[in-house]
Amino acid sequence: MKNDAIAIFGGTFDPVHYGHLRAAAEVAEQLKVSDFRLLPAGHPPHREGTWADAYHRLAMLELALAPYPDLAVDDREVRRSGPSFMVDTLASVRADAGDAPVLLCVGQDAANGLNRWHRWRELFDLAHLVIMTRPRSRPRYPQDLGEMFAERRVQRTRDLMTTPAGRVRQVEVTQLAISSTDIRRQLASGRDPRFLLPATVLAYIRKHGLYAQAAGA
Numbered sequence: 001m002k003n004d005a006i007a008i009f010g011g012t013f014d015p016v017h018y019g020h021l022r023a024a025a026e027v028a029e030q031l032k033v034s035d036f037r038l039l040p041a042g043h044p045p046h047r048e049g050t051w052a053d054a055y056h057r058l059a060m061l062e063l064a065l066a067p068y069p070d071l072a073v074d075d076r077e078v079r080r081s082g083p084s085f086m087v088d089t090l091a092s093v094r095a096d097a098g099d100a101p102v103l104l105c106v107g108q109d110a111a112n113g114l115n116r117w118h119r120w121r122e123l124f125d126l127a128h129l130v131i132m133t134r135p136r137s138r139p140r141y142p143q144d145l146g147e148m149f150a151e152r153r154v155q156r157t158r159d160l161m162t163t164p165a166g167r168v169r170q171v172e173v174t175q176l177a178i179s180s181t182d183i184r185r186q187l188a189s190g191r192d193p194r195f196l197l198p199a200t201v202l203a204y205i206r207k208h209g210l211y212a213q214a215a216g217a
């Protein structure tokens, strides 16, 4: 049976690819959430900039998800001005969710650096953390992060549904060897990244001439 949680999978998505989409599909299925949202970072505070503007990254995500009504796009960071701190985003999601569980889904790379996020400890007051790991991986975290995760770790999805926020669950997902960096490099050097991302997204990239200058991406 589906639950009433809201799941948020944030990313720069510059551009979105099948690695993101497969992870999203698997984690949505495992957590049994009917409200699963991919949320493009509007003005990522942790990067010097993005290659494609936020409205292009949002448009590509909408094209990628168009055939899949169970996966939605949340555009609140693109609509908001200023740096897109996740703590502000989750406060706004929490205002919509009331007491329902909110699940912040992050890949292993992002989880490893969570203690560098803006007001990172407050994230746990607003949402549960779902870490999407590679099968059989044994992550190593910095001490403060490791302690925080160890105190809050649960093994079952059910444990995320009985309280609105504050727990940490690891979920194994297939990690396809695809990255946005590699796709941008291929495009900039005139190669064809087909089959790494949806054809509709690739057509959009070509139509708008995106990533042609991304050689040093």
Ligand SMILES: Nc1ncnc2c1ncn2[C@@H]1O[C@H](COP(=O)(O)OP(=O)(O)OP(=O)(O)O)[C@@H](O)[C@H]1O
Residues within 6 Å of the ligand: 010, 011, 012, 013, 014, 018, 019, 020, 023, 105, 106, 107, 108, 109, 110, 132, 174, 175, 176, 177, 178, 179, 180, 181, 182
């Ligand atoms: N191939 C993949 N499989 C599963 N998760 C992924 C994959 N690539 C990225 N992710 C996760 O998706 C989220 C958003 O990633 P992001 O938009 O930075 O993609 P990326 O391909 O890593 O981009 P870049 O190469 O520009 O750093 C992060 O939590 C990241 O860990």
Ligand SMILES: O=C(O)c1ccc[n+]([C@@H]2O[C@H](COP(=O)([O-])O)[C@@H](O)[C@H]2O)c1
Residues within 6 Å of the ligand: 009, 010, 011, 012, 013, 039, 040, 041, 044, 045, 046, 084, 085, 086, 087, 110, 116, 117, 118
């Ligand atoms: O809030 C922060 O300080 C913060 C710092 C680094 C990353 N994030 C978020 O983490 C998500 C994944 O980031 P990335 O770089 O892996 O695409 C994305 O939603 C970012 O906005 C958020």
